[in-house]
Amino acid sequence: xxxxxxxxxxxxxxxxxxxxxxxxxxxxxxxxxxxxxxxxxxxxxxxxxxxxxxxxxxxxxxxxxxxxxxxxxxxxxxxxxxxxxxxxxxxxxxxxxxxxxxxxxxxxxxxxxxxxxxxxxxxxxxxxxxxxxxxxxxxxxxxxxxxxxxxxxxxxxxxxxxxxxxxxxxxxxxxxxxxxxxxxxxxxxxxxxxxxxxxxxxxxxxxxxxxxxxxxxxxxxxxxxxxxxxxxxxxxxxxxxxxxxxxxxxxxxxxxxxxxxxxxxxxxxxxxxxxxxxxxxxxxxxxxxxxxxxxxxxxxxxxxxxxxxxxxxxxxxxxxxxxxxxxxxxxxxxxxxxxx
Amino acid sequence: xxxxxxxxxxxxxxxxxxxxxxxxxxxxxxxxxxxxxxxxxxxxxxxxxxxxxxxxxxxxxxxxxxxxxxxxxxxxxxxxxxxxxxxxxxxxxxxxxxxxxxxxxxxxxxxxxxxxxxxxxxxxxxxxxxxxxxxxxxxxxxxxxxxxxxxxxxxxxxxxxxxxxxxxxxxxxxxxxxxxxxxxxxxxxxxxxxxxxxxxxxxxxxxxxxxxxxxxxxxxxxxxxxxxxxxxxxxxxxxxxxxxxxxxxxxxxxxxxxxxxxxxxxxxxxxxxxxxxxxxxxxxxxxxxxxxxxxxxxxxxxxxxxxxxxxxxxxxxxxxxxxxxxxxxxxxxxxxxxxxxxxxxxxxxxxxxxxxxxxxxxxxxxxxxxxxxxxxxxxxxxxxxxxxxxxxxxxxxxxxxxxxxxxxxxxxxxxxxxx
Numbered sequence: 001x002x003x004x005x006x007x008x009x010x011x012x013x014x015x016x017x018x019x020x021x022x023x024x025x026x027x028x029x030x031x032x033x034x035x036x037x038x039x040x041x042x043x044x045x046x047x048x049x050x051x052x053x054x055x056x057x058x059x060x061x062x063x064x065x066x067x068x069x070x071x072x073x074x075x076x077x078x079x080x081x082x083x084x085x086x087x088x089x090x091x092x093x094x095x096x097x098x099x100x101x102x103x104x105x106x107x108x109x110x111x112x113x114x115x116x117x118x119x120x121x122x123x124x125x126x127x128x129x130x131x132x133x134x135x136x137x138x139x140x141x142x143x144x145x146x147x148x149x150x151x152x153x154x155x156x157x158x159x160x161x162x163x164x165x166x167x168x169x170x171x172x173x174x175x176x177x178x179x180x181x182x183x184x185x186x187x188x189x190x191x192x193x194x195x196x197x198x199x200x201x202x203x204x205x206x207x208x209x210x211x212x213x214x215x216x217x218x219x220x221x222x223x224x225x226x227x228x229x230x231x232x233x234x235x236x237x238x239x240x241x242x243x244x245x246x247x248x249x250x251x252x253x254x255x256x257x258x259x260x261x262x263x264x265x266x267x268x269x270x271x272x273x274x275x276x277x278x279x280x281x282x283x284x285x286x287x288x289x290x291x292x293x294x295x296x297x298x299x300x301x302x303x304x305x306x307x308x309x310x311x312x313x314x315x316x317x318x319x320x321x322x323x324x325x326x327x328x329x330x331x332x333x334x335x336x337x338x339x340x
Numbered sequence: 341x342x343x344x345x346x347x348x349x350x351x352x353x354x355x356x357x358x359x360x361x362x363x364x365x366x367x368x369x370x371x372x373x374x375x376x377x378x379x380x381x382x383x384x385x386x387x388x389x390x391x392x393x394x395x396x397x398x399x400x401x402x403x404x405x406x407x408x409x410x411x412x413x414x415x416x417x418x419x420x421x422x423x424x425x426x427x428x429x430x431x432x433x434x435x436x437x438x439x440x441x442x443x444x445x446x447x448x449x450x451x452x453x454x455x456x457x458x459x460x461x462x463x464x465x466x467x468x469x470x471x472x473x474x475x476x477x478x479x480x481x482x483x484x485x486x487x488x489x490x491x492x493x494x495x496x497x498x499x500x501x502x503x504x505x506x507x508x509x510x511x512x513x514x515x516x517x518x519x520x521x522x523x524x525x526x527x528x529x530x531x532x533x534x535x536x537x538x539x540x541x542x543x544x545x546x547x548x549x550x551x552x553x554x555x556x557x558x559x560x561x562x563x564x565x566x567x568x569x570x571x572x573x574x575x576x577x578x579x580x581x582x583x584x585x586x587x588x589x590x591x592x593x594x595x596x597x598x599x600x601x602x603x604x605x606x607x608x609x610x611x612x613x614x615x616x617x618x619x620x621x622x623x624x625x626x627x628x629x630x631x632x633x634x635x636x637x638x639x640x641x642x643x644x645x646x647x648x649x650x651x652x653x654x655x656x657x658x659x660x661x662x663x664x665x666x667x668x669x670x671x672x673x674x675x676x677x678x679x680x681x682x683x684x685x686x687x688x689x690x691x692x693x694x695x696x697x698x699x700x701x702x703x704x705x706x707x708x709x710x711x712x713x714x715x716x717x718x719x720x721x722x723x724x725x726x727x728x729x730x731x732x733x734x735x736x737x738x739x740x741x742x743x744x745x746x747x748x749x750x751x752x753x754x755x756x757x758x759x
Contacts, residue, residue: 036343036347037344038343083343108343128346171346195350197350214349238350238351239350239351258350258351
């Protein structure tokens with residue numbers, strides 16, 4: 001049974017949602033006025049309760065906000081990227097104004113990501129100015145600027161396995177993998193003939209990256225052999241806005257699209273499409289798995305009347321091929337392996 | 341625009357890498373239409389205004405009056421009736437607002453059965469409402485050409501039967517007010533805005549003089565359709581005559597004559613038969629079309645429609661609000677208008693208008709309709725329309741009714757003051 005909780009915020013269109021790595025019920029949402037075309041932006045910190053979704057904190061920003069990332073070091077801190085090219089560091093415990101604002105990008109910041117490798121504590125930002133920038137957790141001056149993309153950068157994500165490694169997706173149709181220390185591009189994959197709006201690393205295989213594109217497909221790439229994708233997932237009827245690998249399964253990922261749906265895939269199966277969720281009434285832009293609660297996915301659409309829709313897909317069973325012991329340590333829950 | 345362009349680029353099906361070219365803002369379609377979609381007035385005619393119960397149309401059925409004007413309008417421009425998308429007729433007193441009567445008039449005029457007709461009743465504004473309905477149908481693309489008409493015979497029917505009303509009426513103040521005779525509402529306006537008997541009589545006199553001058557100078561000859569009718573006198577004798585001239589204009593009226601009249605609605609009131617409109621018979625028809633269709637058929641374009649509806653606070657003072665609104669919609673200023681025409685049933689209403697006539701306007705014309713048509717003004721507003729069509733000047737027509745007010749503006753040039 002899919003159950004849903006909805007948070008409504010009139011006049012704001014949701015662009016990104018991320019589940020807190022510390023608090024199982026906490027979400028951060030970046031939203032913009034006027035579909036993000038113009039106007040201001042808002043950042044929301046929300047808690048899920050048994051009955052619904054509750055606002056903990058919200059902030060306003062002078063321009064639209066397009067992405068948000070929680071700190072991996074401090075449960076109260078988050079970073080957001082805005083249409084004015086700035087990154088802001090926010091503290092949900094204390095401040096009304098941001099802790100820090102860094103304005104180096106010359107165009108919209110469409111992606112912010114906080115490195116999951118605890119030792120690193122770095123922030124990556126991807127911008128329409130075609131650059132990816134790396135920052136320390138205090139958002140001082142940027143530590144590196146990665147140039148090379150020939151189109152706007154839509155997504156820049158730290159590898160969860162390889163330190164100092166970022167994957168980026170661009171309007172130039174390429175997926176690039178960067179070595180931050182060398183500030184160089186290690187790999188440029190012409191992954192799609194259309195713009196690539198999102199990418200994400202597999203949490204269980206350091207070689208796998210998924211890309212979601214305007215050509216309506218999600219591709220899974222093995223970086224050791226990029227001549228063709230490991231899997232091509234078709235089903236969406238409009239551009240893929242975001243892809244996210246499951247934190248619980250090597251082959252499961254979720255994608256959300258301008259076709260108003262969220263889809264779940266298992267590329268290990270012959271028929272990879274697991275489920276299609278059609279609860280949204282607008283472009284779905286934000287997507288995240290909950291690290292603490294398996295099968296809980298938050299998706300976010302541009303519809304002003306709803307912020308995150310939290311799906312609990314208890315009815316969907318996935319074929320998993322990870323050791324039970326590892327599963328146990330991650331979630332404390334037991335998965336059923338089921339062949340459909 | 342850059343964000344819009346970029347995101348729009350994501351939506352091309354199948355996903356090409358190039359974003360959509362040439363994104364620009366465009367006006368919402370419910371604002372000004374493009375020139376070929378404008379609603380234009382092609383032509384119009386009317387019958388003379390007959391004095392009800394005593395005048396030349398007293399024994400004439402409304403379908404005959406309506407048929408006369410419908411035929412005349414189409415014949416004048418050489419348009420075959422099967423080109424009409426719809427016909428709307430304003431009427432008040434006939435049963436069912438004259439739906440059956442109108443269909444009969446259709447066939448009397450030789451219209452083919454596939455041309456539909458319907459009637460509308462918005463009391464005194466019925467004729468004008470018919471105009472707006474047809475304009476709306478054209479604007480929404482349902483039809484290309486339509487005929488808007490109005491007809492009333494106050495000789496053969498009167499306001500007597502209010503219909504089937506709830507007994508709860510008496511407990512509801514507003515519902516009760518619906519039954520107030522118009523004359524009494526005129527008194528209410530006069531009292532509220534302190535319009536004296538003298539002011540009303542002076543206005544009425546002015547109106548009569550102008551109406552007589554207009555009629556005698558032949559200004560109305562072009563628009564009036566002569567109608568051959570039978571009139572029965574008291575002894576039952578019948579005679580045929582052709583009606584060409586408006587009746588009820590009292591050229592020789594003097595202030596003393598008017599002052600002698602007793603108040604008609606309230607013992608100590610100010611509204612008399614002299615400063616009120618008469619009850620009348622008459623019909624009018626106006627041909628409207630979508631500009632592109634009209635030009636394709638080679639028909640003339642006399643004006644462009646700019647309409648503003650103003651909800652009444654009190655019946656009759658709306659023109660003060662409606663004038664600026666309509667001018668703004670037509671993109672005109674007060675000084676651009678050559679003639680302001682105000683149709684009012686009662687002089688009290690016209691006099692109650694604050695600040696009188698706008699400066700810069702060359703004359704304030706009170707159409708004979710002001711003084712000749714009272715309760716049923718269905719054709720009245722159309723009469724004024726026709727006057728305007730033939731006068732080839734920039735003209736702002738304001739009609740009032742029980743319920744609401746309209747401003748209508750036209751322009752001399754076919755392009756017109758654009759809406």
